[in-house]
Amino acid sequence: MDCCLNPRFILYSIKADVRRRMMDIPVSSDVVVIGAGPAGARTAERLASMGYQALLLEREKVIGEPVHCTGVVSTECFERYELPEELILRKINSFVLRSPSGRAVQIKRKQTQAYVLDRVELDQELVNRAVRSGVSLYTEMDVRDVSWEDGKAQISCKIGSKEYQIQSKIAVVATGYGSPLSRKLGLSQFDSYVSGSQAIVDAKGIDEVEVFTGSSLGKGGFGWIVPWRENKALVGLLTREHTVSYMHALINKLQDQGRIGSILKTYRTRAIPVGIPRKSVIDGILAVGDIVSQAKPTSGGGIHYGMMAADLASTTISDALIQGDFSAQALMPYQEQWHAVLEHELNQGVKLRELIEQLPDIVIEQLHRLLSIPGAKRLLSSSTFDWHSSSLTQVLEKLQFRRRNFSND
Ligand SMILES: Cc1cc2nc3c(=O)[nH]c(=O)nc-3n(C[C@H](O)[C@H](O)[C@H](O)COP(=O)(O)OP(=O)(O)OC[C@H]3O[C@@H](n4cnc5c(N)ncnc54)[C@H](O)[C@@H]3O)c2cc1C
Known part of the structure; x- marks a missing residue:
């Protein structure tokens, strides 16, 4: 196995990189990308591989933590981004759909449709790729403010109690849904969202994904069991409100049925936006990923959409850097292109969700x-x-x- 794909190596190389660079935080860069989730890491990687200086700033200490996500990606996404086989925990070619009364229908295809990946390892792989392409990564860097002044993006951030100011020609905000930066920048706000919660549980003999439906999971809610590592599964749900109580009820029900054992790790609850944003660029600043609703309104999956949008964003940013024009108008091709790719799907998804x-x-x-x-x-x-x-x-x-x-x- 290529040592570069070994998760331990990934962690090690990120830590080493951070140690090496922490002493010397630059005051300026071509591009600063805020948030090292899939959308931010991919944007930074693409820009660095085109030869631009790219800083990637991440608030958390460990890339990918704390995790909230199931890590299911389509084979299309897996192949498009040439993800390493080592990340695959399970292959999915069927799932059981349960009605509110518990009746089961199996939906099956011959070919693999999707993979369950370890989400922490996925994020670390993407960040490691970015670092290998020349991105300068800084973790524990909490970005407090971004603005566009004097023809530059001004980024105010903190590591512990120490404050830093960084300037860049363009800033990319990829901080996920609910980031206060979105409101500060006047990007589209979403009052409509669903929220998800998930736990790792002891589970023997769970070999197939199951999806639960019905009002016991809240308005428009659905739940899941996804086989994970050996004798472990992910149990989660996505619903409009009272997520924690519906989650407790789902866990209790599955435990009473003897299908799962104890909870090994409870994930935090996270929101996913439902809607189509009108504004994802302003002068000198673009937003990518969940922060601008690049996630499926039906299932909440956003890894693939965010990475696709990252590719479009990096192309527009490169054009803007070549032209030396960082106005909202110059960055608009990104918004037009990602709308062209995703808007129909998001619109249909919103309608479908409202109907359900x-x-x-x-x-x-x-x-x-x-x-x-x-x-x-x-x-x-x-x-x-x-x-x-x-x-x-x-x-x-x-x-x-x-x-x-x-x-x-
Ligand atoms: C329960 C649940 C299950 C899910 N399962 C799936 C799934 O199976 N498949 C799928 O495709 N999607 C899934 N999703 C959705 C998926 O997690 C998101 O769509 C995806 O993580 C969005 O990527 P992102 O890069 O936009 O944001 P994020 O992954 O949220 O990354 C944002 C990053 O920005 C950092 N950050 C935030 N604020 C700051 C700041 N001020 N300064 C510096 N850094 C900051 C954060 O620490 C984080 O690392 C799930 C979501 C939930 C809630």
């Missing part, structure tokens, strides 16, 4: 039964993992459950 949130259990139960009619199950199983809204809409159509607002596009 209105369905009483009795209707979900009926829809679930109808899934066994020829065509509906086949359509659902032919849905691609990251671009599923149109096939889900077709399933509802097939079940004669189409609402007028789906045909308005």
